[in-house]
Amino acid sequence: MELNTRDFGVVSVENDAIFNFPEGIFGFEDCKLFAVFEKKFEDISFLYLQNVENITPCFLIFEPWDLHPGYKPQMSKEDMRACEVNDTEELIFLTIANFPGDSFEELSINIKSPVVLNAKTRTGRQIILQNPDYRVRFQPFLGVGETAEGGKQECL
């Protein structure tokens, strides 16, 4: 389908790139349909989460492991049930990027509240993880947003 994007005009996406968000996204509870699309710059692939009905909200998103190799999300049982999975491995994790300052070096990703996609049910949610050390603004290039190595292993 043809998608009107915030940053790049009309982008064509496959139907399997569309996800239903029954609860919307935090702060945008009325936005129920999002598309994930990829755009390459200088050989690097970037991912976007783009509202389908409007050109906003739109988010630049990163797979958390690209910027936080030791990322170990701990989900609550309620969130597992809502996402219809038994294990975090069954979900695609994405984190919303932000630039709290003037420079790209200050890039932050929200490792506390990732967006999770269930490819089987074609649904997505934004959830709040239980990891006590994870902060909303993890800044990988500044080393901000997580206290020292810690947190327990996920156990179900």
Added chain:
Amino acid sequence: MLVVSRKIGESLVIADNIKVTIVATSGDKVSIGIDAPRDISILRSELVETIADNQAATRQSLGAEDMKGLAALLKSKNK
């Protein structure tokens, strides 16, 4: 910040209409009961921060030139 020690079952009152009670503790978790008027919203701070972060993120439209700059930075960090 005011720090108050309370035992399980004890409570404290904020203004004259919000009552906060320590219900139970388990390991490093504390269950807190809150009695407040209906028009007072009570949200976990991570949620308030996430809403603000989402709202700021969607306002940051980056065009192709900006994205090339970001790509160059990511490349330099991955070396």
